[in-house]
Structures are given as structure tokens and as C-alpha cells.
Amino acid sequence: MALSGLLSLIAGMTRSEFYARVFEIVRQIPVGRVTTYGCIARALAMPHGARQVGWAMAALRDSDDDDVPAHRVVNAEGGVRGGWSAEVRRQLLLDEGIAFDVEGRVRLDMHLWEP
């Protein structure tokens, strides 16, 4: 599957072990739930490694991975950043039953999921 290929790809990278860790966590996000970079980072025992989580997401975007729903990962603000269709992600989340507030941010208090 795409994930294996991706893992194999990053397997060459020495310190990308936690990358796979991030993918695992994100992959476990159930439908209708979202999580934040900070939460994932915290789950990885790296409370300040949120940016690297974002890096992993970026890698997913390029790898077109469907096992790892990056669209369910949002920032602490509940919104989304990145040149890759934030609108599409929002729509995708809406399709999964995730509610957005009037400001277009995910209601983390409702859908926030943490491992």
C-alpha cells in the first residue's frame, strides 16, 4: 500500500522514526474526529515538535497517502494551513460530519481526538 512505500521511502532517512509514529497516530484518527499538531506532538513525547508533525503531513501530501487522513489534522487554531487546498480539506471534514464554527474553524471541543 501507499503507506508501506512511504515508510520504505523514509526508511532510508535515519531520524525519521517518529515520522512513522506520526503516521500511525494520524492513521488511527476515526472518522468524524480531528486532532491538532500539538496533540500529536504531545503523544510523541515532543510537546514542542508540532512543526515536525506538519513536516510529516507535508510528506503525506506529496505521497498521496489515503491511509493517513492528513485532512483530519488541524492546527491549534482549528484551521488549516498549507498551499494544498485548505478548502478541499474543509469540505472533506464537513463530509465526515465535522462541524465548523462561523469563523471556518473546526470545533476542537467537539471533535478533538487524541491518542
Next chain:
DNA sequence: ACTTTGACTTGCA
């Protein structure tokens, strides 16, 4: 090997 940047977060002004 060093510097800059990045799908971030938090703190202080």
C-alpha cells in the same frame, strides 16, 4: 558543517 525555513505553539508586549 552551517544557515534558513517550515501544514506549529506559546508567551509577552
Next chain:
DNA sequence: ATGCAAGCCAAAG
């Protein structure tokens, strides 16, 4: 509440 700065780990130049 808004704005700027620092901190953090890792990858790319």
C-alpha cells in the same frame, strides 16, 4: 484581542 518574538526538532539549501 491583536501583533511580534522566541522556542522547538528536522529537512533542505
